[in-house]
Amino acid sequence: MTPVELSRTVLRAVRRAVDEGELSVAVPQRAVVVPPGPGGCGDYATNIALQLAGAAGQPPRRVAEILQQHLARTDGVADVVVTGPGFINISLQGANAAALTREILRDGTAYGHSDALTGEVVELRIPYDVRAEVVADALVRIVGSQGGRVEVDHREPVNLRPVPAPDDPALLGPDAARWALLHPAAHDRPRITADHLVQRESNPLFRVRYAHARTRALSRNAADLGFTPEPGDVQEDMAALLAVLADHPRVLARAAAQRTPDSLARHLVTVADAVLAVLPVVLPRGDEKPSAAHRARLALAEAAGAVLAGGLSLLGIDAPQHL
Structure with missing residues (x-):
């Protein structure tokens, strides 16, 4: 189940709760599902209960517990846990080989893309540094794959400052240079060495x-x-x-x-x-x-x-x- 499908599943759970008289709210047009944050669990989490609590006239956690029961009965969902003030954490069942393969072949290179961040604008303020530029460029596409938009600017205070490369990565060529800058975590210093060019399994x-x-x-x-x-x-x-x-x-x-x-x-x-x-x-x-x-x-x-x-x-x- 992709994030888009899970978002629709969450909305169906809201609709069932409304139809059964458990909630009195207008069903929203979309439900944001994202990887769980600190204190969360499972594969994805949604704050839909916090979003609906005011209109429902019930505490967010109670709304989450109502939706939890409906989600737990959904095909493809292995477990649903409510954490914090009302975050719903969802674990998915293992993939069916034929269905998963068919889904990937249908979506091709766009498999995994979703609209989870639709309407969200991410502002990246970066220094004039080659690694920061490459990371920001990759994030434009990655955030875009989830429906969001990235705006990149060079101004203070910066909010994206990966550890700079110790040497000029351009000597590696475009693909190896990008990999050398993107593969390490932002807090790790990248290695700009010929190891990125060798044609063997160690690379x-x-x-x-x-x-x-x-x-x-x-x-x-x-x-x-x-x-x-x-x-x-x-x-x-x-x-x-x-x-x-x-x-x-x-x-x-x-x-x-x-x-x-x-x-x-x-x-x-x-x-x-x-x-x-x-x-x-x-x-x-x-x-x-x-x-x-x-x-x-x-x-x-x-x-x-x-x-x-x-x-x-x-x-x-x-x-x-x-x-």
Whole structure:
């Protein structure tokens, strides 16, 4: 369930509570769902109860408890917990392989995008520094993927000041330079070294781009063998990949809400490692004929490729078809 779908689920819970006479409020047009803040839990949280409490004439926590009962009975929701004055924290059930794969292939590189931040304007005041510029540029796209808008300005007081690079990153070339500046957390000093250029597994950027290129190669090889992807059930050896793909919308939402493009970069490394671990079993071996299992694995691999390409694009980094 994506943030957009969860937002609609929350609104349906409000509507049911109104229809059953538990709440007397106008159903809002949207419900904001974001990663939980300090003291929260689960995958997402919403402050809809605090928003409705005044009109309902009830304490926010009571409104949250009413909605909690409706949300807990919703397909795809594993648990609902009320915290603080009335924040609703929602944990989602594990992803169904076929449904998740179909959703990603439908959305392509826009998988995980939502309207959770629609109407929100983020003001970034940054110093004249190359790393700050690159981080702000990535945040323009990441926040935009959640429906928000970023305005960047160079004035005091600054509110985004990542640790500057010790050397000129331009010597690494555009893609490696951006990765070197975006992959570390803002409070960590980036390494501007040739390690970002080596074509081996020790280089996280190489693993991410290589994993994407391999998914594209699998599609070409499958076409040569005469079969196409078809979402379906996959075996336990795909569980880790399935889990990280299902987590992608939450990671994107958190990166936008917390202004942390580094969390997206690290997530892409996790996705790449999960992809590379299963690629050897995607295509038939030897005289083996393509089966429904092969088609389902191929579909999941293509979905992973879309997630990698979409994530790299948000960071401003190219996702090559061949590597």
